[in-house]
Amino acid sequence: MSEFKALGGNAAVAEAMRQIDPDVVAAYPITPQTEVVQTFADFVADGLVRTEFVTVESEHSAMSACVGASAAGARVMTATSSAGLAFMWEILYVAASNRLPVAMMVANRALSAPINIHCDHSDSMGARDAGWVHLFAENPQESYDNAIQALRIGEHPDVLLPVMFMHDGFITSHGLERVEVNDDAEVKEFLGEYNQPHSLLDWRNPVTYGPLDFYDYYFEHKRQQVKAMEKVKQVIIDVGREFGARFGRTYGLLETHKLDDADVGVVVLASTAGTARMAVDNLREQGLKVGLLKPRVFRPFPAEELVDALKHLKAIAVMDRSISFGAMGNAGPLFLELLAAFQVYGNGRIPMSNYVFGLGGRDIVPSQIETVFHDALKMAETGKPEQLVTFLGVRE
């Protein structure tokens, strides 16, 4: 039987990890992810899981241990945030390039300096080209559900890639909400066994991971990663559908709210989509035809599907919780990729603008998002944005 519990995002993910009972967890605590590792360590100490819990001396070591364990054939999970993710950088690429389906929770947090422990998406966005699948959750329920689906996505024979699943640091990681926790046995049944096709421990079929790979073959191995990425979208859809059939909550690549008959739309990731939904409802009451799109998946970037969901709009505002410094307009990555997607898949020119917001945990409130919608409505009339990138909520 499933049951409802009051859980923050971190506690919900720890709960999912208890049910998953991974073979190996190697992790290092960092705010605001710590609660995951701490709670899971309790589960290990209390004998609720059989996991080999490796307490390492750094995140670089954590991801290295995950890589080794995954190559050995283990089902592996870890969690991190911010500087911890940055410290894993080198090994993030190793995990993806060695095709090891590690699942990692990231509680999104700003990067130093100045030091800041609160939410923005700079950490995982910085790792967007490392070869991982990136899922974003709006709330603890989605984060719990993503934790269970992440392994199924990564371990799919067509994929074999690591998956990071994000939730907003403190906002979601520590915000208590009502979470439906699935039945333990059902979760195990949904996950099934993981059979690593090339286990390092299979001495009858010895393999070497990570040998030297020069100009004659390196490029071919990168091409294989592209093929795997191309397969991910369908696997995410299939797994999300199967999850829905079993547990009642179906997932796909994106979610919309009152978008179908809207004139203008806002695109935003993670917890801010919840706030934006409220802004949409407020403005709808005033008769304004506004809607929302929340991408669930950032890697692989669902370009065609996003354009398809947005192409009827007269203007689009994209909200980014990170800056791609030095990129066009110092815009955010979500905006830049969506612009590119419209260049390729869009028909006609829809005016688009970007709002960078919430850096270092700066609050974003419904009235601010309402101004974004009003700007978008103006943009729909004039056919062009007043300015390409707005830094929303920063003091002049």
Added chain:
Amino acid sequence: MPDLKGWKDIPIGGMIVEAGNAVEYMTGGWRAFRPIWDGDRCIHCLQCWIMCPDSSIIVEDGKMTGIDLMHCKGCGICAEVCPDKVKCIDMVEEAKTAELEVK
């Protein structure tokens, strides 16, 4: 070099799924200096065979018979460990080996 395969025909992730396949990888092309062996002076002590990191010293019936230039990277360890009184291996710049008759 062996025939190069396309990305669909090789194991994923650069994984090596067969033991002992290093022999298929011809590393001789990396060489800047070529070991030139003088069989008449060789005393077959096999120090070079012990020390060669690429198993490129060819030995038959307990005697050295030559060097596998398809794999030798030209590190020169064989010439270095060859006993002082023998010194039957000379390291010669690849560019200058064209004029030599290689045994």
